[in-house]
Amino acid sequence: MPDEKENFYSGHRDRLREKFLSGHLADYEKLELLLTYVIPRRDVRPLARGLVNKFGGVYQVLSASIDDLVSFKGIGRNTAVFIKLVHQMMQIGYKKQLNENPVFHNESILHNYCRSILCGKLVEEMHVLYLDSELKLMADDLHTIGTINASDVYPREIARRALQLNARSVVMVHNHPASGNSFSSDDKDATIKTMRVLETLGIELYDHILVTNDMVFSMRGMHMLN
Numbered sequence: 594m595p596d597e598k599e600n601f602y603s604g605h606r607d608r609l610r611e612k613f614l615s616g617h618l619a620d621y622e623k624l625e626l627l628l629t630y631v632i633p634r635r636d637v638r639p640l641a642r643g644l645v646n647k648f649g650g651v652y653q654v655l656s657a658s659i660d661d662l663v664s665f666k667g668i669g670r671n672t673a674v675f676i677k678l679v680h681q682m683m684q685i686g687y688k689k690q691l692n693e694n695p696v697f698h699n700e701s702i703l704h705n706y707c708r709s710i711l712c713g714k715l716v717e718e719m720h721v722l723y724l725d726s727e728l729k730l731m732a733d734d735l736h737t738i739g740t741i742n743a744s745d746v747y748p749r750e751i752a753r754r755a756l757q758l759n760a761r762s763v764v765m766v767h768n769h770p771a772s773g774n775s776f777s778s779d780d781k782d783a784t785i786k787t788m789r790v791l792e793t794l795g796i797e798l799y800d801h802i803l804v805t806n807d808m809v810f811s812m813r814g815m816h817m818l819n
Contacts, residue, residue, distance in 0.1 A: 605636075620651045631675040640667045648713065652807040655680040656713035684709045691722075691730035696764070696799065703764070704802065704809040711768040711804040717744035719767045721751050723760035724799060731758050742771045746783040748790040755796050762799040763791060769805040776803055776810065776817070784812060 609626045612618045618626065625641035632640075647665060648654045654662075655676060662673035687706035696703045710733070711718060717739040723732045734754060737745045744767055755763055765787065767780070776784075780803065788798040800813040812818050 605638075621645045624651050624654060627676075627679065628672070631672050643667070650807045652708060653713045655683070656709065680709065688730065688733070693729065695728040696724060696730070697728060700811075700814075704811070707766045707802045708804050708807060708809055711766065712807055714768055715770055716741055717768055717770060719744045719746055719765065721754070722764040722766060723755055723758050724762040724764065725759075726761045728762055728799065731760055742769075743779070746787060748783075748787040751787055752790050752794055752796065755791065756794065760796065762797040763787075764799050765801040767801075767803060769803060773805050773808065775805075775815075776801070776812065781817070784818075788818070 606626070606629050609618065609622060609629070613623065613626055621641050624645065625638050628637040628641055644654045644665060645651060648657055648661075657676075659670070659673045659677055662668050662676060663670055684706065687702055687709060690699070690702045691706060694702075707720075710720065719736040719739070721734050721736045722730055723734070725731050732754075736747070736751065739745060746765070751763060751765075754760075765784065769777075780801070784798070784801045791798050798818065800811055800818070802812075803810040
């Protein structure tokens with residue numbers, strides 16, 4: 594009987610790999626395939642579906658904390674570390690691309706990087722990305738940590754840091770953990786104030802990016818910075 598189970602799991606995983614190679618896997622199936630490499634002798638399909646349902650999506654699973662992952666029945670510490678390792682490798686890859694290429698070269702990389710650092714956070718965070726004269730990433734600073742529905746912005750601190758780095762452009766990035774809504778009126782006001790302070794120094798506010806759930810909104814893309 595164990596041999597029959599082993600053969601079933603092996604055949605199912607072979608089919609998952611083939612579907613992945615042909616580009617036909619659903620998101621939860623990709624997570625399932627990932628889990629097979631760290632949990633080799635168990636049916637992990639219910640586990641993958643359960644994780645996606647609990648956290649709200651694959652990105653949210655990858656960005657969840659180790660403690661939150663371990664609290665989910667069926668996920669041990671080794672599996673949680675493996676998931677976090679995959680998440681950090683994604684961040685490293687995106688950040689390296691932004692260090693080496695202008696952000697406009699492939700804006701999906703910028704958006705994916707922002708999603709990877711903020712998706713799944715339980716409170717608002719404001720990050721500021723500082724760009725050089727070629728619009729390559731110089732630094733990603735955690736500007737402030739707020740509450741579930743607010744984070745402070747200090748335009749003069751952003752300007753001071755930009756001057757310190759000799760940055761030529763800035764990208765504001767924050768998240769909305771409590772809703773899937775787009776930019777609030779407070780977000781827009783903070784953006785305008787920051788843009789005005791930076792303009793006096795000859796520094797461009799390139800974009801303000803919002804991450805909510807696993808969606809990304811761009812003020813630049815929505816023509817809100819004109």
